Amino acid sequence: MSIFVDAETRVVYQGLTGSQGRYYGLLNRDYGTRVVAGTNPRKAGTDVDGIPVFATVAEAVAETGATASCVFIPAAGVHGAVIEAAEGGVEFIVAITEGVPAHDEAHFYNRLRRDYPHVRLLGPNCPGIISPGQCNIGITAGHIALPGGPVGIVSRSGTLTYQALYELREKGIGCTTCVGIGGDPVPGTSFIDCLEAFEADPDTKAVMMIGEIGGSAEEEAAEFIATRMTKPISAYVAGVTAPPGKKMGHAGAIVSGGKGTAAAKMDALRAAGVRVGLNPTEAGELMADIVAGL
Amino acid sequence: MDLFEYQGKQFFAQYGMPVSAGEVALTVDEAVDAAERLGTPVMVKAQVHTGGRGKAGGIKFAATLDDVRTHASDILGLDIRGHVVGRVWIEKASDIADEYYASFTLDRSAKKHLGMLSAEGGVEIETVAVENPDAIAKVWVDPVDGLDEATARDWVMAANLPEAAVEGTVDVLLKLYMAYVDGDADLVEVNPLILTPEGRIHVLDAKVTLDANSVFRHEDYEAYDETQARDERETAAHARGLQYVGLDGSVGVIANGAGLAMSTVDVVNQVGGSPANFLDIGGGANAEVMAGALEVINNDPAVRSIFINIFGGITRGEEVANGIVGALERVAIDAPIVIRLDGTNADEGRTILEPHLSDALQMAPTMLDAARRAVELAEGREV
Numbered sequence: 001m002s003i004f005v006d007a008e009t010r011v012v013y014q015g016l017t018g019s020q021g022r023y024y025g026l027l028n029r030d031y032g033t034r035v036v037a038g039t040n041p042r043k044a045g046t047d048v049d050g051i052p053v054f055a056t057v058a059e060a061v062a063e064t065g066a067t068a069s070c071v072f073i074p075a076a077g078v079h080g081a082v083i084e085a086a087e088g089g090v091e092f093i094v095a096i097t098e099g100v101p102a103h104d105e106a107h108f109y110n111r112l113r114r115d116y117p118h119v120r121l122l123g124p125n126c127p128g129i130i131s132p133g134q135c136n137i138g139i140t141a142g143h144i145a146l147p148g149g150p151v152g153i154v155s156r157s158g159t160l161t162y163q164a165l166y167e168l169r170e171k172g173i174g175c176t177t178c179v180g181i182g183g184d185p186v187p188g189t190s191f192i193d194c195l196e197a198f199e200a201d202p203d204t205k206a207v208m209m210i211g212e213i214g215g216s217a218e219e220e221a222a223e224f225i226a227t228r229m230t231k232p233i234s235a236y237v238a239g240v241t242a243p244p245g246k247k248m249g250h251a252g253a254i255v256s257g258g259k260g261t262a263a264a265k266m267d268a269l270r271a272a273g274v275r276v277g278l279n280p281t282e283a284g285e286l287m288a289d290i291v292a293g294l
Numbered sequence: 295m296d297l298f299e300y301q302g303k304q305f306f307a308q309y310g311m312p313v314s315a316g317e318v319a320l321t322v323d324e325a326v327d328a329a330e331r332l333g334t335p336v337m338v339k340a341q342v343h344t345g346g347r348g349k350a351g352g353i354k355f356a357a358t359l360d361d362v363r364t365h366a367s368d369i370l371g372l373d374i375r376g377h378v379v380g381r382v383w384i385e386k387a388s389d390i391a392d393e394y395y396a397s398f399t400l401d402r403s404a405k406k407h408l409g410m411l412s413a414e415g416g417v418e419i420e421t422v423a424v425e426n427p428d429a430i431a432k433v434w435v436d437p438v439d440g441l442d443e444a445t446a447r448d449w450v451m452a453a454n455l456p457e458a459a460v461e462g463t464v465d466v467l468l469k470l471y472m473a474y475v476d477g478d479a480d481l482v483e484v485n486p487l488i489l490t491p492e493g494r495i496h497v498l499d500a501k502v503t504l505d506a507n508s509v510f511r512h513e514d515y516e517a518y519d520e521t522q523a524r525d526e527r528e529t530a531a532h533a534r535g536l537q538y539v540g541l542d543g544s545v546g547v548i549a550n551g552a553g554l555a556m557s558t559v560d561v562v563n564q565v566g567g568s569p570a571n572f573l574d575i576g577g578g579a580n581a582e583v584m585a586g587a588l589e590v591i592n593n594d595p596a597v598r599s600i601f602i603n604i605f606g607g608i609t610r611g612e613e614v615a616n617g618i619v620g621a622l623e624r625v626a627i628d629a630p631i632v633i634r635l636d637g638t639n640a641d642e643g644r645t646i647l648e649p650h651l652s653d654a655l656q657m658a659p660t661m662l663d664a665a666r667r668a669v670e671l672a673e674g675r676e677v
Contacts, residue, residue: 024608027608075507075510076510076511099507100507101478101505101507101508101511102400102478102480102505102507103437103475103478103505103508106400106405106406106407106437107437107438109405110405110406110436110437110438111438114438139577139607139608140607141606141607141608141637141638143638144607144637144638155553156553157551157552157553157554157556158551158552158553158577158607159549159550159551159552159553159554159577159605159607160551160553160554160557161553162605162607162637163554163605163636163637166605166636166637183552183553185400185402186400186402186405210553212552212553212556213556215402215403216402216403217402220403236557238553238556238557238560239556239559239560240560240563240564241559241560241563241569242556242559242572243539243541246539246572247539248539248552248555248556248572249537249551249552249553249555249556249572249574250552250553251505251507252402253552253556257420262560278560278564279557279560279561279564279661279662280557280661281660281661281662
């Protein structure tokens with residue numbers, strides 16, 4: 001089992017005809033993802049290496065039965081692309097693009113909540129999602145993830161996600177699903193959404209969580225963990241030594257007004273029973289320890 | 295992007311908000327000339343990207359042109375919380391009957407816009423929040439709905455503003471929300487928002503932070519980019535399109551990915567060292583990007599060693615290794631380098647680096663090992 005995506009997920013790539021969309025779309029297909037369509041209103045009727053291109057997501061859904069979309073559209077077009085995907089009838093939208101204005105994110109997040117409550121958005125500014133051996137949507141290098149579980153991963157950071165997958169694979173530990181929720185201020189999918197899904201997934205026996213400075217998503221996750229999670233969790237929070245008022249690469253990674261510090265996040269997670277590592281390697285070792293005791 | 299007060303006021307004025315007439319001045323003479331045109335009395339206000347200007351002596355009332363000369367020469371060059379004042383804003387002085395606070399920002403938890411209004415203006419809102427939280431009236435605005443007049447009026451009533459201030463404040467709040475949304479701001483703050491003895495509502499200060507991601511639809515924001523507070527290193531990195539934050543230590547840090555870069559800075563600290571910077575070169579790690587990153591680090595005189603931490607994902611280890619080798623051919627590096635290379639085809643990458651290894655270019659198997667080695671090299675001691 002897995003969460004959000006599996007071997008049956010059929011994906012339309014918005015922006016498949018662009019260089020990034022084509023590169024990752026074909027890589028995802030090589031991995032085994034059912035890449036069924038692309039969209040580009042100016043190139044409808046053509047194909048990308050055999051993948052049919054439609055004018056809109058709605059047409060792609062009607063013709064190919066796509067259930068998910070992956071957005072590789074430049075930042076200025078992401079707002080429109082996300083709404084088009086929801087209107088077009090997919091249930092799951094993965095927005096990879098970085099640099100989307102926060103006001104756009106806040107707007108389409110609330111629009112989806114209101115008008116398309118059954119649609120899940122992941123991202124923007126995220127590496128995507130992989131259920132190893134079944135489906136890989138986004139920019140994760142598929143071969144670094146070992147299929148089969150028992151660990152589920154949820155992370156705000158791209159490279160640290162790869163690092164986590166890699167460390168688990170080196171230890172012979174597989175992963176049910178690895179979700180990169182992204183480092184932006186208004187992520188479509190939160191830690192809590194993923195934790196809730198992992199708690200319900202019978203094949204996921206433990207969860208690894210990677211957070212970073214900024215906002216209060218980790219604190220909110222800690223509260224959820226304390227009251228609702230039965231599965232063991234290891235975690236790492238990046239940015240212990242980040243100076244206040246400076247964005248550390250990600251739009252959402254900023255300590256402001258004394259809020260959003262890594263120390264506070266780690267304390268909250270520890271208080272909720274999470275085993276917190278001081279670096280990614282330590283968090284991986286803690287997870288290996290947890291898995292050994294399952 | 296943080297705006298200076300005067301830029302914030304010009305920004306607010308575009309949305310019809312009531313601000314004072316004023317001029318920016320870079321020298322004492324310019325300040326006096328500006329005051330002459332505006333007519334005394336005026337305020338002389340330091341323009342810096344930090345708070346606490348008043349307490350630091352950066353805001354002065356000038357009744358005469360002589361006062362303007364005295365205050366401008368005191369304030370220009372003043373160091374306020376590490377920011378040296380390079381420009382002052384000269385504006386017509388206002389009479390104040392009452393002071394309020396108003397702001398909009400994104401509430402990341404609620405995923406809605408948060409408006410805050412308080413009858414206790416002129417002091418830091420953080421202080422009010424701690425000492426008298428009930429004095430702050432909050433409103434959460436769904437971005438899809440926006441802020442309507444009825445909601446704004448209820449909000450002003452909830453903040454217990456005096457009757458005379460209600461209509462003017464409702465009007466300013468609606469315009470402030472428009473500026474916040476239409477201008478793609480992360481934060482708009484007016485503190486104080488004043489009631490004049492004549493009963494007008496007036497914007498006496500402006501704190502505006504704009505979302506750099508929105509520049510594609512605001513061409514005029516490039517002008518703001520030029521006035522950002524950046525040290526020399528940050529300016530050089532920014533020009534190369536690199537994500538760089540200057541720190542105070544001696545270990546230069548280069549990593550691919552923001553999370554990994556943050557983590558690298560953490561690990562250097564953890565083993566007892568001090569990082570000189572945060573630098574994320576993104577996913578690609580080709581020779582050109584790597585060379586640019588090394589140039590920026592190389593120009594930092596505080597750097598004693600460099601820690602390159604790369605995890606290959608889609609970008610394979612041999613591409614990363616070739617990128618590093620290519621960059622080293624282009625840039626003569628002063629400080630010794632420690633590389634940790636892991637992930638996709640890491641072994642192939644390490645094989646490429648092998649013949650280039652020396653005292654000046656070392657390799658370590660893990661992040662922690664590499665951090666220790668880099669700190670040892672930087673501080674000339676075992677860690």
